[in-house]
Amino acid sequence: MFTSDTIVKVGIAQMDVVKAPNTIRTSGLGSCVGVVIYDETKQIAGLIHVMLPDSSLGKVDATNVAKFADTGIKALLDLLKAEGVQTFKLKAKIAGGAQMFQFTSDKSSMRIGPRNVEAVKNELNKYKIPLIAEDTGGNSGRTIEFSPVTNKLNIRTVNRGVSEI
Amino acid sequence: MNFNQKITSLHLDVLKEIGNIGAAHAATALSDLLSKKIDMQVPKVEMVTFDHMMELAGGSETVVVGVFLRIEGDVEGSMFFILPIEQANRFIQRLIHDETFDFYKAPVSELALSAMQEMGNILSGSYLSALSDFTKLKIYPTVPGLSVDMFGAIISTGLIELSQVSDHVIVINTSIFEEDIAISEAVHGHFFLLPDPDSFATIFKVLGVS
Numbered sequence: 001m002f003t004s005d006t007i008v009k010v011g012i013a014q015m016d017v018v019k020a021p022n023t024i025r026t027s028g029l030g031s032c033v034g035v036v037i038y039d040e041t042k043q044i045a046g047l048i049h050v051m052l053p054d055s056s057l058g059k060v061d062a063t064n065v066a067k068f069a070d071t072g073i074k075a076l077l078d079l080l081k082a083e084g085v086q087t088f089k090l091k092a093k094i095a096g097g098a099q100m101f102q103f104t105s106d107k108s109s110m111r112i113g114p115r116n117v118e119a120v121k122n123e124l125n126k127y128k129i130p131l132i133a134e135d136t137g138g139n140s141g142r143t144i145e146f147s148p149v150t151n152k153l154n155i156r157t158v159n160r161g162v163s164e165i
Numbered sequence: 166m167n168f169n170q171k172i173t174s175l176h177l178d179v180l181k182e183i184g185n186i187g188a189a190h191a192a193t194a195l196s197d198l199l200s201k202k203i204d205m206q207v208p209k210v211e212m213v214t215f216d217h218m219m220e221l222a223g224g225s226e227t228v229v230v231g232v233f234l235r236i237e238g239d240v241e242g243s244m245f246f247i248l249p250i251e252q253a254n255r256f257i258q259r260l261i262h263d264e265t266f267d268f269y270k271a272p273v274s275e276l277a278l279s280a281m282q283e284m285g286n287i288l289s290g291s292y293l294s295a296l297s298d299f300t301k302l303k304i305y306p307t308v309p310g311l312s313v314d315m316f317g318a319i320i321s322t323g324l325i326e327l328s329q330v331s332d333h334v335i336v337i338n339t340s341i342f343e344e345d346i347a348i349s350e351a352v353h354g355h356f357f358l359l360p361d362p363d364s365f366a367t368i369f370k371v372l373g374v375s
Contacts, residue, residue: 011216012225012321013328028225028317031325051215051321057329064332100322101233101310112325141318143226158228158314159271 007145008047010034013067015048017079018148025145029096031113033069033120033136036093036146036153037076037129039085045148046076050096052112053119069119077127090129093153093165094120095144097136113137133165172335172365177210179372180337183296184208188339188356190295191246191288195341198287199259202344206353209338215324218334222247222355225317229253230268232285233322234309236293239302240367242360243323244293246285246309247316249352255343257281268313282311292356300371323359330362 008018010026018024020043026034029049038045048066055068065071077087097117117136124131133153135142140157147154152164185208196203219225230253232246248256250268258266260280268277286309297304312319327334337360340353360368 012219012317012324013215013332028219028315028321030314030318030321032321051325051328067328067332098318100312100314100318139312141315143315 010047010049012049013051013064015046015066015072015076015079017044017046017076017083018146019044019083020148023145023147025143027143029142029144030098030100031096031116033094033096033113033116034142034144035073035076035120035124036144037073037080037090038092038146038148038151039080039089040091040151041089042083042085043148044080044083044085045146046080047144047146048072048076050116050120053115069116069123073120073123073127087127087129090127091132091151092124092129093133093146094131095135095142095153095155095165098138098140098142100139100141102139135163135165172212175374176365176369179369179374180210180335181208183299183368184210184337184339184356184358186299187292187296187358188341191292191356192341194287194291195256195284198284199256201259203341204344205339205341210335211338212333212335214333215321215328218320218324218336219317221336221338221357222316222320223249225315227316228269228314229316229319230281231312231314231316231319232282232289232309233312233319234285234289235307236304236360237307238305240300240304240360240364241326242358242364243326244289244306244359245320245323245357246288246354247319247357248354250313252343252352252354253281256284260284273313278311282309285309285311288356292358300368302367302371320357323357326361327359334359335365 024047055071097113143156337358
């Protein structure tokens with residue numbers, strides 16, 4: 001479909017799937033968690049930008065499944081399966097879950113970052129998808145980009161520069 | 166979300182007026198603080214998707230200075246004062262009398278961070294007290310937090326509460342700028358007020374448009 005390498009961009013509370021040599025990216029992760037699930041042999045990767053840990057937090061019925069860790073990861077797996085990947089071959093890398101502002105407030109939504117990370121890990125565990133690497137927590141925003149050719153997750157931050165996991 | 170359908174143009178006008186009164190007071194406070202003319206634009210009230218919200222200050226990856234506080238009391242919500250780095254640099258240079266100060270140069274001095282936090286405190290305080298006087302609602306702001314980071318990472322903090330009930334956000338957006346800077350060079354700061362969904366009914370009721 002593409003003649004040259006394309007970067008597929010995923011917005012907040014959205015998801016998408018990409019095939020090599022194209023890459024997939026999401027920007028400005030704060031307390032949200034970017035989850036990459038990939039198949040090395042087929043060189044296919046899915047990325048989801050999760051905002052909230054659990055769809056039971058959703059107070060309305062009709063909602064976007066990609067917003068939550070539980071419904072989102074399931075939906076991403078369905079997208080990947082539609083591309084012909086086998087679940088047992090899948091691996092994951094995650095980044096995000098920061099706390100951008102330091103507050104003394106004990107309001108639960110203020111520590112949503114760590115809760116998102118925990119929920120994502122639980123979901124991956126549920127589907128027996130090994131978590132190969134993570135860069136989570138702290139108080140920096142992150143932009144991430146994954147290449148299904150190298151299987152590397154590139155992470156850019158404002159304060160800590162660029163790294164790869 | 167049922168309030169989405171119920172918002173009429175009269176409601177939007179009321180929300181615009183809130184942005185107008187709040188930001189006008191904040192702009193006056195900023196002008197006093199810096200001895201500089203500060204102008205503001207007519208507020209925009211928009212119902213946008215989370216993704217679109219990311220574009221309102223130049224894209225989710227744009228590095229900005231962000232002051233964030235939660236509003237508690239009769240109405241609840243999130244308030245942001247967002248400045249592009251260039252603008253924040255000029256303001257802080259003026260405040261701490263150091264022409265070489267630059268938010269891009271790490272580590273940023275404690276004095277500059279403290280000045281920025283205090284500026285955010287004063288401006289959001291004047292925005293919200295004007296709002297409180299106008300509506301006679303009790304509004305308690307939390308102590309503001311400060312972050313120099315990507316706009317997307319900063320603003321998403323305010324979307325968490327909303328995202329539990331909706332995939333859209335009603336944002337009251339007022340931009341301010343220095344009056345004596347050429348339009349081509351003018352970079353705009355933004356006040357973003359994001360009331361929690363439950364608070365709209367309260368606001369409309371006290372202002373007689375329920």
